[in-house]
Amino acid sequence: MIAFVVQRLLQSVLVMLAVAFISFALFRYIGDPVLIMLGQDFTREQYEMLVRDLGLDQPFYVQFAKFVVSAVQGEFGISYRLARPVAQLIAERLPATLELSMMAALLALTIGVPMGVYTGLRRDSWLSRFFLTISLVGVSLPTFLIGILLILVFAVQLGVLPSFGRGDVVKLGSWSTGFLTTSGLKALVLPAVTLCLFQLTLIMRLVRSEMLEVLRTDYIKFARARGLQNRAVNFGHALKNTLVPVITITGLQIGGIIAFAIVTETVFQWPGMGLLFIQSVNNADVPVMAAYLLLVGFFFVVINLVVDLLYYVVDPRLRIDRGAASGH
Amino acid sequence: MLDSDVFHSFRRNPVVVVSAVVTTVFVLAALLAPWITPYHPYDLASLDLNDAFTPPAWTEDGSRRFLLGTDDQGRDVLSTIVFGARVSLLVGFCAVLFAMTVGITLGLVSGYVGGAVESVIMRVADVQLTFPGILIALLIDGLARTALPRDLHSEIALYVVIFAIGIANWPQFARTVRGSTLVEKSKEYVQAARVIGLHPGLIMLRHVLPNVMGPVLVIATLSLGFAILAEATLSFLGVGVPPTRPSLGTLIRVGNDFLFSGEWWMTIFPGAALIVLVLAVNLLGDWLRDALNPKLR
Amino acid sequence: MAEAPILEVKNLRVEFPTRRGTLVAVDDISFSIAPGEVLGVVGESGAGKSMTGAAVIGLIEPPGRIAGGSISLAGRRIDDLPYEEMRKVRGREIGAIFQDPLTSLNPLYTIGRQITETILTHLPVSQAEAQQRAIGLLREVGIPAAEKRIDHYPHQFSGGMRQRVVIALALAANPKLIIADEPTTALDVSIQAQIIALIKKLCREHGAAVMLVTHDMGVIAETADRVAVMYAGRIAEIGPVRDVIKAARHPYTDGLMASIPKVGRTDARLAQIDGAMPRLNAIPRGCAFNPRCTKAFDRCRAERPEPMRVGNSDVACWLYDAGQGGTR
Numbered sequence: 001m002i003a004f005v006v007q008r009l010l011q012s013v014l015v016m017l018a019v020a021f022i023s024f025a026l027f028r029y030i031g032d033p034v035l036i037m038l039g040q041d042f043t044r045e046q047y048e049m050l051v052r053d054l055g056l057d058q059p060f061y062v063q064f065a066k067f068v069v070s071a072v073q074g075e076f077g078i079s080y081r082l083a084r085p086v087a088q089l090i091a092e093r094l095p096a097t098l099e100l101s102m103m104a105a106l107l108a109l110t111i112g113v114p115m116g117v118y119t120g121l122r123r124d125s126w127l128s129r130f131f132l133t134i135s136l137v138g139v140s141l142p143t144f145l146i147g148i149l150l151i152l153v154f155a156v157q158l159g160v161l162p163s164f165g166r167g168d169v170v171k172l173g174s175w176s177t178g179f180l181t182t183s184g185l186k187a188l189v190l191p192a193v194t195l196c197l198f199q200l201t202l203i204m205r206l207v208r209s210e211m212l213e214v215l216r217t218d219y220i221k222f223a224r225a226r227g228l229q230n231r232a233v234n235f236g237h238a239l240k241n242t243l244v245p246v247i248t249i250t251g252l253q254i255g256g257i258i259a260f261a262i263v264t265e266t267v268f269q270w271p272g273m274g275l276l277f278i279q280s281v282n283n284a285d286v287p288v289m290a291a292y293l294l295l296v297g298f299f300f301v302v303i304n305l306v307v308d309l310l311y312y313v314v315d316p317r318l319r320i321d322r323g324a325a326s327g328h
Numbered sequence: 329m330l331d332s333d334v335f336h337s338f339r340r341n342p343v344v345v346v347s348a349v350v351t352t353v354f355v356l357a358a359l360l361a362p363w364i365t366p367y368h369p370y371d372l373a374s375l376d377l378n379d380a381f382t383p384p385a386w387t388e389d390g391s392r393r394f395l396l397g398t399d400d401q402g403r404d405v406l407s408t409i410v411f412g413a414r415v416s417l418l419v420g421f422c423a424v425l426f427a428m429t430v431g432i433t434l435g436l437v438s439g440y441v442g443g444a445v446e447s448v449i450m451r452v453a454d455v456q457l458t459f460p461g462i463l464i465a466l467l468i469d470g471l472a473r474t475a476l477p478r479d480l481h482s483e484i485a486l487y488v489v490i491f492a493i494g495i496a497n498w499p500q501f502a503r504t505v506r507g508s509t510l511v512e513k514s515k516e517y518v519q520a521a522r523v524i525g526l527h528p529g530l531i532m533l534r535h536v537l538p539n540v541m542g543p544v545l546v547i548a549t550l551s552l553g554f555a556i557l558a559e560a561t562l563s564f565l566g567v568g569v570p571p572t573r574p575s576l577g578t579l580i581r582v583g584n585d586f587l588f589s590g591e592w593w594m595t596i597f598p599g600a601a602l603i604v605l606v607l608a609v610n611l612l613g614d615w616l617r618d619a620l621n622p623k624l625r
Numbered sequence: 626m627a628e629a630p631i632l633e634v635k636n637l638r639v640e641f642p643t644r645r646g647t648l649v650a651v652d653d654i655s656f657s658i659a660p661g662e663v664l665g666v667v668g669e670s671g672a673g674k675s676m677t678g679a680a681v682i683g684l685i686e687p688p689g690r691i692a693g694g695s696i697s698l699a700g701r702r703i704d705d706l707p708y709e710e711m712r713k714v715r716g717r718e719i720g721a722i723f724q725d726p727l728t729s730l731n732p733l734y735t736i737g738r739q740i741t742e743t744i745l746t747h748l749p750v751s752q753a754e755a756q757q758r759a760i761g762l763l764r765e766v767g768i769p770a771a772e773k774r775i776d777h778y779p780h781q782f783s784g785g786m787r788q789r790v791v792i793a794l795a796l797a798a799n800p801k802l803i804i805a806d807e808p809t810t811a812l813d814v815s816i817q818a819q820i821i822a823l824i825k826k827l828c829r830e831h832g833a834a835v836m837l838v839t840h841d842m843g844v845i846a847e848t849a850d851r852v853a854v855m856y857a858g859r860i861a862e863i864g865p866v867r868d869v870i871k872a873a874r875h876p877y878t879d880g881l882m883a884s885i886p887k888v889g890r891t892d893a894r895l896a897q898i899d900g901a902m903p904r905l906n907a908i909p910r911g912c913a914f915n916p917r918c919t920k921a922f923d924r925c926r927a928e929r930p931e932p933m934r935v936g937n938s939d940v941a942c943w944l945y946d947a948g949q950g951g952t953r
Contacts, residue, residue: 222721
């Protein structure tokens, strides 16, 4: 068990270093940061001085090491566009994105999983077919279009929900939350729904197809042959076996929410990291891009790690230290 | 072929038939765009600003001349949709083709050569698969934007987008092809070919590729849906195709600015076209996957 | 038979509607099993033997269905019971053992849990008592250190051990009839004999009859009291094991026996029956075996033979019709 955890941790660190490397390469070698910082008029001397100051004349691995060390300390450099420390910008925007993502993830899970189970168990009911059709449409609808449609209906036509921004927020320490105000909650509705829809349909289809596979297995057949009640077969046996692989894939999907937030935040002008990222891409603001990449990479690596550990806990077949079979 | 199970399943499924028809219509319309549209929306000489903001033909202020209305520059929305679909489909197909080429090649190589090469390629594929495709495409696009000087970038923006989306899609192809390659490699005819002195690689190509075409086709169709959506998303975000060659995504973005002032048709119709196209492609892909799945037959 | 049969199957017909027409998997077969008796059902793959077993226990997968005939357990008809009633029969009165012990057990639950669950579903005992019974069952099937191993997972047992667990599960609620579908086919040859002997012994001790479905004549010879030979969904011959093996009457059975290589004989070639069993959608008119039969005559090609009494067996072959060709 310990060995497994240690091994996975090491792997995660390696992947993180790879991501950091790409991020660093971005930062250092795309464009010339010195030029950008100095602007138009500068002397050769100023250029070289800045190069020395920034440590850009050091060997490659030294620079990389410094980059990693500062990143770990939360120091990401200064935004070209806004001339403010990137870390500060991120700290301001992070709560918005996280709250939105968490809400969307929650919605996607609490609606998607039961829907998936239902359509897996009752394959031929009209409700199942209805859900399936909706899910197919859901996968084909781009997130931004959903956002636009929702805005059209609820903000423009009906006027009940705001179409942009976060509403009023309350600061708890360094975290600003929109959960505690009515306008904050109202502003959260449309973006959260938009963001969760794609994930919801994916989760539903995944749970359904996994459920159908499981229901075809021999052990389910054997469970029925033993006369176990439907509830025991469907929920005790089938559902449990369905959820094990679903947990892992779902975990990874949820990670995708962070990325899809980019689109949603753009549509709703939600002041989160995604919007920041798009703005930085449009403006070639490399420090922000690099920091975002690092952060997102970090999220994914952590999620992957958690999911792997979860899998280990849930599936007894992975705990091979218990020893193999004995005798006949 | 006409008698095969696949075709039979096709004929009996009205939804899939409709999807195929719709997709074909889109593709044909896109190919023949310059000849079949009522107007050429990007010929600046033919535009009249007085025509701008005309609502669809069936509404009060609409005009029979512009079936779906006009945009802020007086362009006929219907025509812009057809041209937009052209760009969307072009990017989509090319991206998928690119992904297929890279993916199949890497899959074959890693399956056949094995060893460290295989490990590296598959590792990269796995790591890449843990990140959502859109993010990958965005990152590559963003990188290109920062690395290339502005004007060069505008010129080749189309290719950058195709490249970015293609890169986001290669892992699935690579993994499937590698799997099949491994299966074929262990078969005896490969050993036999080696003994005879024939280049086993060529033999494998002749045998692996046909076996793999089924799943590859399924992945390709589904990837097409994803690619079209990805391009639309990128264009909507402003980091996709250049504004001189607007795709459906670009049209939606531009139209979005006018949503609040009431000119809904500029966004909704391109949006509808996008939905219908992607839906049709996805339905086809879904059906294809079930029809070619030996376990379900 | 002195007592009333525990299982009585009359004119059973199992059909599969497909888009190319209806396939008949089991075509009008009748047989019975006495209490405590072991009836072997033997035949090639696709002959309908597993389908018969599935029909008896009520687990035919849709779109397959029982299209005619009756199945009675201890005098009570079970083929037309509503689902919930049949569920109570399964496990409690009819037990099943399937071919692959690896896939028959749910990998996520301990075997103890799976056994006690079965007991608790059917018998009004407490959790503690169910646990005790489970341990007892494990001992009976020969699993060492039963009290410890009851908390193990299926993957911690070898193939032969797993099949013993499966047998324990089948016997958990003390059924009167066990349907064993190829119980040893997936096991090592060295273990097959042990498992077969175990099945025979336990069923005798628990007073359960066995319907043993297999393609292995050797297993039948060792274990069965009577044997039914199936061909293309029909019963060709059914009678006491010694009679059928030593003095096969139906030409198909004769061919089967002759094709088994025997130690001590030095034949130049292995005997075989020319041709192959017809596919379900291409069953010949009259006797299904007639195209491959060396003794076929006109009537065989025109009319399907009814089972006729010859000695202690029933044989479906026109050769034995008193009015026609005469007996061997």
